[in-house]
Amino acid sequence: MTVSLVTGGCGFVGSAIVRGLQSRGDEVIVIDVAPRCPIEGVDYRRIDITDEAAVRDACRGVDTIIHNASIVHTKQNRKDLVWAVNLGGTEHMLEAARRNRVPRFVYISSGSVVYEGKDIENGDESLPYSSVSQAPYADSKIEAEKRVLAANGKDGVATCALRPHVVFGPGDNRFMPALLDKAQSGQLRVQVGRGVWLSDYTYVTNLVDAVLLADQALAAGGPESIAAGQAYFITNGEPMPFWDFVRKVAARLGFPPIKYRVPKGLVYAIAAVKEGIDTLKGGTLNAEDGLTRFAIRYMCTHHYFSIEKARRELGYSPSVSVDEGIERTCRHLESTVLRGQA
Numbered sequence: 210m211t212v213s214l215v216t217g218g219c220g221f222v223g224s225a226i227v228r229g230l231q232s233r234g235d236e237v238i239v240i241d242v243a244p245r246c247p248i249e250g251v252d253y254r255r256i257d258i259t260d261e262a263a264v265r266d267a268c269r270g271v272d273t274i275i276h277n278a279s280i281v282h283t284k285q286n287r288k289d290l291v292w293a294v295n296l297g298g299t300e301h302m303l304e305a306a307r308r309n310r311v312p313r314f315v316y317i318s319s320g321s322v323v324y325e326g327k328d329i330e331n332g333d334e335s336l337p338y339s340s341v342s343q344a345p346y347a348d349s350k351i352e353a354e355k356r357v358l359a360a361n362g363k364d365g366v367a368t369c370a371l372r373p374h375v376v377f378g379p380g381d382n383r384f385m386p387a388l389l390d391k392a393q394s395g396q397l398r399v400q401v402g403r404g405v406w407l408s409d410y411t412y413v414t415n416l417v418d419a420v421l422l423a424d425q426a427l428a429a430g431g432p433e434s435i436a437a438g439q440a441y442f443i444t445n446g447e448p449m450p451f452w453d454f455v456r457k458v459a460a461r462l463g464f465p466p467i468k469y470r471v472p473k474g475l476v477y478a479i480a481a482v483k484e485g486i487d488t489l490k491g492g493t494l495n496a497e498d499g500l501t502r503f504a505i506r507y508m509c510t511h512h513y514f515s516i517e518k519a520r521r522e523l524g525y526s527p528s529v530s531v532d533e534g535i536e537r538t539c540r541h542l543e544s545t546v547l548r549g550q551a
Contacts, residue, residue, distance in 0.1 A: 211235045213424075214271045214311075216258055216302065217278030218251070219243040221380050222317065222373075222413060226275055227251060229417035240267050241278065258298030261305075268305040273313040273424050276302050276357075281383070283344040283503035284484050286492030295349035299356055307364040313427040314366055315420055316357040320374035320409065320442060320514060321347040328511040330407070334440055334518050344503040354440065361438035367427040370440040371419055374514065378413030378534060379541035388455060389542060392464040400452045402473040402509040408451045409444040409513040412534035415527040419443040422523040441519040447531045448513035457532070461539045473509045480505050 213230045217223040218239030227248050230237050238252045246253035256263045258278055268274065279295045299316070306314050323329065323336040324343060338351045354370045361368040377384050391397040419441070426436035456467055480500045487493055519525040529537070 211272045212238065212270055213273045213275060214238040214240065214268060215275045215277060216240050216298075218248070219246045219253075220277075221378075221382050222376055222416065223277045224248055224380065225378070225413045225417050226277060226317075226420055229414075229421055230275070233421060238267060238271065240264070258301055259293050261301045264298075264301045265305040265308055268302075268309045268311055271309065271311050273315065273428075274302060274306055274311055275315050275317070275420055275424070277317040279317075279350065279353075280346065280494065282346050282494055283501045284487060284492060285344060285502075286484070286488040287494060288345045290494070291345035292349045295346065296353045296356070299353035303356060303360045303366075303368075306366045307360070310365055312365065312367060312431065313424055314357065314360070314368040315423050315427070316354060316368065316370040317416075317420075318354045318357075318370040318372045318440065319347070319350045320372045320444070320512065322351045322354055322372065324507075324512060326506045326510065328406075329513065330511045331513060331515050332442075333515040334442065343506070344501070347503070358438050358440060362432035365432065367430075367432045367434060367437045369423050369427060369436045369438065371416070371423060371443045372440060372514075373411040373416045373419075373443045374409040374512070376411045376413055376416055378538055381413070381538065385458070385538055385542065386546070388458055389462070389546065392459055392462065395465075397455065397459055398465055398467055399469045399471050400455075400467050401471055401476045401505060403470050404509065405450050405452075406509055407448040407511050407513050408454070408507070409446075409448050410454065410531050410534070411444045412527070412529040412531065412537075414529055415445060416443055418528060419519060419523065419525050422525055426523055435522050439518075439522070441523065441525075442514035442516055443519055443525065444514055444516055445527045445529075445531050445534070446516045447527075449531065451508050454531070454535075457535050458539065461535060462542065473505060476500075477502060477505045
C-alpha cells in the first residue's frame with residue numbers, strides 16, 4: 210500500500226486531494242494546524258510545517274509527499290509569516306523528503322508565479338518567473354517552486370510542481386463564499402473596470418486528477434521521469450471573463466445581475482488605502498474580500514494558460530467543465546450555507 214502524506218490536508222484543496230488518494234487505496238497521513246481533521250480514515254498529525262523536527266518525523270516511511278499547505282495572503286503585510294510558511298515550510302518538507310528518502314514530491318504551486326501585473330494570454334511553462342513583486346504570497350510561492358524543482362534527483366527524490374489557477378468547488382472556503390457574501394450584501398452589482406479580461410479557473414477535482422497523474426508519472430521513472438523537475442499549469446482550459454463567471458454564479462443562485470461598472474483606478478486607490486489601514490493594525494490573515502491591489506490587478510488583466518504540456522506529458526484532461534463545476538458548487542452552497550440561513 211502506498212503511504213501518502215498531504216500537508217494542509219484539512220483545508221479545501223488539501224481535503225479533496227486526500228479523498229482522491231484514499232479513493233485509489235492509499236494510506237494517508239495528513240499534517241495541518243487545524244484542531245481536527247474532518248476526514249475519516251487518515252492518520253492526522255497536528256503539525257506546523259515551520260517545525261522542522263516534527264515535519265521530519267512525520268515523513269518517515271512515506272512514499273509520496275503532496276505539499277499543499279501555504280498561506281494565501283495577497284496584501285502587502287505579514288510578510289515574515291507568509292515567507293516562513295510558504296518558503297520556510299517548503300524547505301523543511303524538502304529536507305524531510307531527502308532525509309527520509311521519500312521517492313516523490315508533488316508541490317501545489319500557483320499560476321501567480323509568472324504574473325507581473327500584465328496580460329498573460331495562453332501562457333505556457335516557458336514564461337519566466339515574475340521579476341516584479343506582486344504580493345508576499347506570489348513572491349514566496351516563486352521561491353518555493355524554484356526550490357522544489359531544483360531538488361529533483363537529490364537523494365533520489367523526484368519532484369514536480371502543479372500550477373492551478375482560481376480553484377473552486379464544493380467546500381471552497383475562500384473564493385465562492387466571498388462572492389456569496391458580496392451577493393447577499395448587494396455589493397455584487399458592480400463590476401470593477403470597463404474592459405473584458407479573460408481568466409482561467411480550475412475545478413477542484415480536476416486538480417486532484419492532475420495530482421494523481423503527476424504522482425504516477427514520478428513513480429514510473431523517478432528523478433528521470435518525464436515529469437521530474439517540471440512545472441505544469443493545471444486549469445480547466447476554458448478561459449472566460451472573470452465577471453462572466455461572477456454573473457453565472459449570481460444568476461444560478463438567484464441574485465440580481467451586475468448593473469454598474471466602476472473605473473479600475475478608483476477601486477485600486479480604495480484598495481491601497483484599505484491595505485494601508487490593515488497594515489497599521491498589524492495585518493489580518495484569511496480575511497481578504499477581493500479588495501486588495503493584487504486582486505484588482507488580477508481582475509483587470511488577461512491571465513489564462515495553456516494546459517497542453519500537462520495533456521501531453523501527464524495525460525491530464527479536465528473531466529468537469531466550468532459550467533458543471535459552477536452548478537455543483539452552487540448546489541453545495543444551497544444545501545449548506547444558504548439552507549442554514551433560511
